[in-house]
Amino acid sequence: MTAVARTIPLDSLAFARQILFAESDALRVVADRIGENFEQVIDVLANCRGRVAVVGVGKSADVGQKLVGTFNSTGTRAYTLDATKAAHGDLGMVAPEDVVVLFSHSGESEEIVRLLGPLRQFASAIIAVTGNPNGTLAKAADARIVYGPITEACPNQLAPSTSTTVMIALGDAIAFTLSEKRSFSADDFAKFHPAGSLGRKLATAEAFMRHGDELRIAATTDTVRSVFAKVRHTGRRTGAIMLVEADGKLAGLFTDSDLARLFENNDDTAFNGPIAAVMTRTPITIRPTAKVREAVDLMRSRKVSELPVVDGDGRPVGMIDITDLIGQEPPTPASGVRPALRLVKPAAE
Incomplete structure (x- = not known):
């Protein structure tokens, strides 16, 4: 299909700002919507004795992968569970004391819905993060964050955009609330970041x-x-x-x-x-x-x-x-190698 040329020149800067404002406005709306359900989710995760499995499909899976990284670096042990592979054997990753967090904007994604029954048998609890309060996912979960209807910032309102921004922000809110609840300190954070600029x-x-x-x-x-x-x-x-x-x-x-x-x-x-x-x-x-x-x-x-x-x-x-x-950073426990630190040398005495 041949793309139709625009008859009116696009103001790229104004359009980009329009997208950013739309997504930031959505975050403010969602911030006002969350309530006791959010606290229930935090309580379930805080009492988790195992690890947290995070599941999503498509762009939601990318959001989940980001949350897993944030969880692990802030004191909550987590792993990504691929929805498709889970149905073909990867459910064996889930332990009885694990909690599963599932992301789905519609709450009706086929790959997510078909996992609900098996996950009920394998995990200690199921948490939903969804925009649909009446979806299968929200109804089946033990605890849920329902952020409600969202208008995508995509000009055609088709590509996941505002919804994934909301999911990422909610994931951060969950992870950081948990770390604060556990009094996770900068020194604790340093233990998980021995290398790179954070480690330095x-x-x-x-x-x-x-x-x-x-x-x-x-x-x-x-x-x-x-x-x-x-x-x-x-x-x-x-x-x-x-x-x-x-x-x-x-x-x-x-x-x-x-x-x-x-x-x-x-x-x-x-x-x-x-x-x-x-x-x-x-x-x-x-x-x-x-x-x-x-x-x-x-x-x-x-x-x-x-x-x-x-x-x-x-x-x-x-x-x-x-x-x-100069040119050094702390040795890692595994290798003892000191890579570059890139500090500026002060003036000599």
Whole structure:
């Protein structure tokens, strides 16, 4: 079929805005429609002892797949159940303690309706997300969210558009309400995102810091000469020595820049004096549990290249060197590999 050319030029920007306004208006309408039924859905999911199976057909299946990803990253274990494959053996994925969430705008999709009987036998509960209060799906479900009639933003009112936007938004509302109900924190979120930009933002200093034999630690009473003569370390080189008092608490830091200043000033006598006399006292420190972004902000704002990591008693347990943050991210448990972090190096001391 040959497409008919438009006789009036299309204002693309105005038309695009019209679509966005139509979908945003629909979300506001649906937000006012949900009530006690939404709370019932949350209660069923909160009491689920197994996993949540999410089922949809066509575009609704895509919505379901997105919800599964959101569920899993916010503390609700979930999986996608393909409606067609379920009828040919994949129902074996469903365990007796699982809850099944089914998406269907009409509530009459053949692939969904034929699963209702078998799912009743396999799962602990069935939840419906649908636009049709009188559909087979809504009537068969143990709990339901009925968002009501929706006008599709598609110019022909045929292609799923506003309805799928509503489904995605309701899926987010369900997932985030559940996570809030369970007091799911940013630290919990970080556990499921060890890589990528999210992982980098939420990683702790402990994941990046040098520790053990990689650290250079000496007593404040040692001379500069003796410190450099006897302090040895393995692994990556660091340009800072952490100096401790007799009780093991961090008292100061001596860096390559401090050493360079002694040479520049021709201060040869300082080499035979206690390093405490030329060290940087009470250096900036950070705790192992602090977020890496805090360490980066500190190093950038204070223009330092080394950041000691201390425990609750003020004893050094690690060192973050700027070179560890450039092009690095925390190692994953499986591989221990550190991919790119892409941080900007602050100005040298």
